Amino acid sequence: MRLRLEGIRLRREGFELNIPELEVGEGEFMTLLGPSGCGKTTTLRIIAGFERAEGRVFFDGEDVTKRPPYERNIGIVFQDYALFPHMTVFDNVAFGLRLRKLSKAEIEREVREVLSLVGLEGLENRYPEQLSGGQQQRVALARALIIRPRLLLLDEPLSNLDAKIRERLRGEVKRVQRELGVTTVYVTHDQEEAMAISDRIAVMKDGRIIQVGRPLELYYRPKDEFVARFLGTGNILLLEAKNGRACLGSLCFDTEGEGKVRVFFRPESVFIMQGEEADVVDYELLPGRMRLFLEVEGQRIVAERFIPELPFSPERVPKKVGVRVGDYLILSP
Amino acid sequence: MRAMVGRRFWVLLLLPSLLFLVLFFYYPIALILLDGLSWGSLSSVLANPYYRHVILFTIEQAIGSTVLTLLLGLPGAYLFAKYDFPGKRFLKALLTVPFVMPSIMVALGFILLFGRSGFITSLLGRDLGVLYSWKAILLAHAFYNFPVVVRMVSSLWARINPHYEEAAESLGARGFTLFRRVTLPMLYPAIFASSMLTFIFSFLSFAIPLILGGYRYGTIEVAIFTSIMTLLDFRTGAALAVLQMGLSFTFMYLYLKSLDAYSKAEEQRVLQRPRKLTLSDFRGLRGAGIVLYSLIVFLFILAPLLAVFYDSLTSSGHFTLKWYRHLFESSYNPIFGSDSLHAVIWTFVFGFSTVLLATLIALTMSYSSRRWDLPGKIIFDVLATLPLGSSAIIIGLGYIKAFHRPPLLLLGSPFLIIAAHTTIAYPFALRAVSAALKKVRPSLREAAMSLGASDLLAFLKVELPLAFGGIVVGAVFSFAMSVAELGATYMIYQPKYTTVTIAIYRYLGSRQFGPASAMAVVLMLVSMAGFLVIERTGEEVW
């Protein structure tokens, strides 16, 4: 199913959500990424129909703005899972089917099927409080999927879990989504998670979508400083451009405009060689990699390289090194 | 269109409840205001030294009751917050008992304990002068309210992050200074809210001062009752009612504000584990304190009940069952103008009807309040809460005014009694139900709706089952209040519809304690059943 938002506006005290347009394609995994309070949950709730706003919501070209949530056929996984505490796992998962008046045998079969899809067999008779966080998360996913939703909405479904389980489960969410081919909108404020599972990401800030694109596109071609910084460590140099070139010492960049420009590049785009152009201010050893904090003409640059690529031994880091910048981008002012 | 109806279905559900409220609360109250809210009647009441004395006494005894209640409740709050000791569960259950005990029965118990030939009087060999004075009033009010103090204050005390106290200790605060400067200020919300509740309870108290206060110690509530029932002076009654309402609405407002502050403070989730005390700990001062306090609570709560029970089985010092035999006789009793069997039957009829109506009203109102998406929610909430600040006697007075002539000639009808009981009881049911509903996370309802449940279905299938304990507690409270109701019923009933509570009151008037006690034991059994139901729900009511 294709999801389309048009002219969404919602005003609250001290907050305004404004999404002129957003489209999620058939079977696409779209992630809303942004800092806390930027309006991710609100957007999701507008799509689900829990929140009223100006503008219109389309499912496959059909205007569903006026439809109540229970007629939209959407699956939602809430941040706190929202499992019904007075029902067993089986009853929780069967809830949506019972409302659809399926026969007992059918319900039984479907529940087994979806529980095996999320890898949760044999826990049917437990109550939510008797499950671990990860298991609860799977039940919530199963409950949302069993109604064969046209659209799957996930609001930070992994944020209550610890790091290890989070990584494993995000892979499973992605696998299940791909297997079923269900159009999905996923909310998170974890950029790594977003990069790992999304087809496309919409970066949000203060109630607006700043940029939409594929993960690598956003990572290497951010539209502005906010996106650049939000998606990981980045170097931004403020330079003066003359005749289509901006230089920092012997490091030169091609620019289109003249005057003040901001040059952006990722730490892994900085190559280290022998030389004298940059002072090594400090360094950190990461698993298999080294992060170097350099200074060129008074400006800081962060570089990151695999250890075998370094022209020196990690035991003996020189005071000065040479630098080259591979892939870079001139940020719009 | 279907969606509109689905989303605003609560309006349809709310209408009957609102209609009830307007007809059986706001209309009668408006008539009282119309009559009493005039310069002439107000100033003539205020110019009368007797009524000035009554108003002053009402406030004084409410303050006194609050202080006594705090003195009795705070040590318990400390013990409950800090320690786990053998018998704590039992003590906690015991503290729930006053919630369901009718005040007429407690008043009777006090008479049997402190009267001229009472148990305590004969035990000490002299009359303490408790009865028919302010002392009995204060004691009975403390009986009802000190469990509230224990509950609220201990709940907050157990939530004080131990790091605060430890930080203060590391800075040099110790002992009483530590308590006064650090711990006590954090307990203020609980102390203030429970004090306000005690104050309002005592301020609006009727049966206790009526029976235990004698001639000299009446509250405004009693004064309204006498001015109408014996002096037939409606003008003075209405003026007093207006004064009382003005004050009690103010107090009620303060109480609700303080309750907000309390709930906010209570939301903190750092629950300290109380220290487990073993039997060997009981040798020290702390153990002695716990034993002493448990003993006092035990005696204070059970003594009036035991006195009533004992008295129901004796006649001039000898064991007898004749009072109970009288209970099952269906012969006309001239003291209350009906027979005991019918009194029991009517008590149950009124009780169950009240439970049904009050629960329905509470459910529709809390559902609507949760779904309210139109302007004016605050007004609705205020309108729904105001009856909490009125009183039984004011309801009675209003009903006499409103329903004494066609087309609304309802005076003397059993339906009017049910309406009165419902009006008095539903705010408590509403509070119990909404408190339970508030604990249900909103995401659960949304999850149900995303799975295809309509709004009402989500309420019925998810929110309601999860709030079931609160609904049961509300129902038990409604039943207990209906069964115990004296003032309003007395003002609007006919002898045919005498209830157990009214029968006891009539017996007390003619100083027949034996049959009064046997009837009170019936009430006690009914209340005990309610108590057991509450215990079964596991819901924290105290």
Ligand SMILES: Nc1ncnc2c1ncn2[C@@H]1O[C@H](COP(=O)(O)OP(=O)(O)OP(=O)(O)O)[C@@H](O)[C@H]1O
């Ligand atoms: N029920 C509400 N009433 C009023 N304001 C709200 C409500 N819920 C959220 N807000 C405000 O709306 C703005 C957007 O909130 P939203 O929950 O959409 O943010 P979010 O991006 O999901 O943040 P987070 O990552 O913390 O979950 C915030 O400023 C928030 O304070």
Ligand SMILES: [Mg+2]
């Ligand atoms: Mg959120």
